[in-house]
Amino acid sequence: MDAIRVTNLKKSFKVGKESVEVLKNISFTVEKGEFVSIMGPSGGGKSTLLYLLGGLDKPTSGSVEINGKDLSKVKEKEMSKLRRNKIGFVFQFYNLVPNLSVEDNIMLPLILDGKKLKDYKGKLDEILDIIGMKAKRKMTPRELSGGQQQRVAIARALIFEPEIIFLDEPIGNLDSKTGAEIMELFRKINKEYGKTLVQVTHSEKSAEYGTSIIRLLDGQIVSKEVLEQEEEAI
Ligand SMILES: Nc1ncnc2c1ncn2[C@@H]1O[C@H](COP(=O)(O)OP(=O)(O)OP(=O)(O)O)[C@@H](O)[C@H]1O
Numbered sequence: 001m002d003a004i005r006v007t008n009l010k011k012s013f014k015v016g017k018e019s020v021e022v023l024k025n026i027s028f029t030v031e032k033g034e035f036v037s038i039m040g041p042s043g044g045g046k047s048t049l050l051y052l053l054g055g056l057d058k059p060t061s062g063s064v065e066i067n068g069k070d071l072s073k074v075k076e077k078e079m080s081k082l083r084r085n086k087i088g089f090v091f092q093f094y095n096l097v098p099n100l101s102v103e104d105n106i107m108l109p110l111i112l113d114g115k116k117l118k119d120y121k122g123k124l125d126e127i128l129d130i131i132g133m134k135a136k137r138k139m140t141p142r143e144l145s146g147g148q149q150q151r152v153a154i155a156r157a158l159i160f161e162p163e164i165i166f167l168d169e170p171i172g173n174l175d176s177k178t179g180a181e182i183m184e185l186f187r188k189i190n191k192e193y194g195k196t197l198v199q200v201t202h203s204e205k206s207a208e209y210g211t212s213i214i215r216l217l218d219g220q221i222v223s224k225e226v227l228e229q230e231e232e233a234i
Helices: 046-053 076-085 102-112 117-131 146-158 176-191
Strands: 002-015 018-031 035-039 061-066 087-090 164-168 196-200 212-217 220-226
Touching: 002 046, 002 196, 018 046, 018 061, 018 196, 018 220, 035 046, 035 176, 046 061, 046 164, 046 196, 076 087, 087 146, 102 117, 102 146, 117 146, 117 176, 146 176, 176 196
Parallel strands: 035 196, 035 212, 087 164, 164 196
Antiparallel strands: 002 018, 002 061, 212 220
């Protein structure tokens, strides 16, 4: 089954009396285990598309299916559950709570969902290990570098073990070395943990960490190319 199926998706915004069509009849699929990079010029509708895919906004027409479920037919309560459990988000600005520790920030989605935190202790340790932040688990975001804060945001997105993670310019705020480390982490999450990833990016270099690139221009898809994967060294 496709992880994501987008069919004839359109999105317009009202600006004063005018209606501006930002996405014009977009259709594509993302298979399970893909890591898709969506590229295109600024203002081309990339973030708008990502928000529609993640159910954070509603299309003007057309549909988005996640695991075969049409988001427009999902009731609000089920949608909130889907957004919390099946989908993760990582944004350019990490959106961490400044006075909570690293581990409390990571567990915040569990607290909001009324989960028993002790059931997730093992999971938390495992995720802290994946992101390389075990030693800093008691620190607060202001004691961390940008790259470390983004690692915490990634961990928070992983705590519910979502199948799909949406990334909106995830390294847009980082220097190139730190950005490359974070992209490597996403590659690992895709390859080793089998998560489906969809990122929006300006950068050709970070797009190439993905398994395919979709290019958007003037609200339409102009191409989808599958990238050659480097052979793993034996
Ligand atoms: N809520 C809104 N109301 C009105 N117009 C909007 C709204 N959200 C986005 N737009 C417009 O839609 C267009 C696409 O915006 P979007 O943020 O999706 O582009 P983008 O490709 O992600 O750009 P960037 O790369 O600069 O982040 C822009 O012209 C923007 O002004």
